[in-house]
Amino acid sequence: QTASSPAKSGDLLVYQDGPRKGQVVKVADLKEGTAVWAQAVDPATKKPRDAVKSGVVIVRLKPSEIKASSQKNAVNGVVAYSDICTHQGCQAKELGSLGQGKGNIICTCHGSIYDPRDNATVLGGPAPRRLPALPLKTDAAGELVAAGEFTGKVGPK
Numbered sequence: 001q002t003a004s005s006p007a008k009s010g011d012l013l014v015y016q017d018g019p020r021k022g023q024v025v026k027v028a029d030l031k032e033g034t035a036v037w038a039q040a041v042d043p044a045t046k047k048p049r050d051a052v053k054s055g056v057v058i059v060r061l062k063p064s065e066i067k068a069s070s071q072k073n074a075v076n077g078v079v080a081y082s083d084i085c086t087h088q089g090c091q092a093k094e095l096g097s098l099g100q101g102k103g104n105i106i107c108t109c110h111g112s113i114y115d116p117r118d119n120a121t122v123l124g125g126p127a128p129r130r131l132p133a134l135p136l137k138t139d140a141a142g143e144l145v146a147a148g149e150f151t152g153k154v155g156p157k
């Protein structure tokens with residue numbers, strides 16, 4: 001593990017905003033076809049390792065939709081990716097509901113589209129590369145826990 005990694009194995013994921021802000025995300029809280037935004041936090045301090053780069057978008061999918069590329073990082077149909085767009089670093093803050101964006105992670109700054117079923121591959125827009133995945137596992141309480149570091153560099157090059 002690298003000292004500067006914005007998420008590490010064993011980190012908990014807590015809601016970034018909304019009524020559950022600061023609470024740990026549980027698989028049972030997540031509805032299929034929806035996304036929530038969270039931050040990976042150090043379980044010892046409950047603080048993110050990086051205020052921006054520890055952000056993730058968590059998507060619950062139908063398990064049958066998850067492509068082989070995403071299987072190893074998923075748990076119970078749930079996948080997580082860095083929410084920092086690889087184009088210019090805006091937060092990718094939407095799950096699309098219409099047209100090409102349907103069910104996909106969207107950065108509205110310039111319209112990049114990432115497929116959460118296929119390891120966040122880029123489907124459209126100017127993003128030069130996929131969002132790094134955060135491998136997931138669950139603990140005995142059904143809470144989501146990082147099973148490793150992000151699979152690539154977070155944010156733009």
Ligand code: FES
Nearest residue numbers: 085087088107110
């Ligand atoms: Fe996300 Fe440009 S910063 S599309």
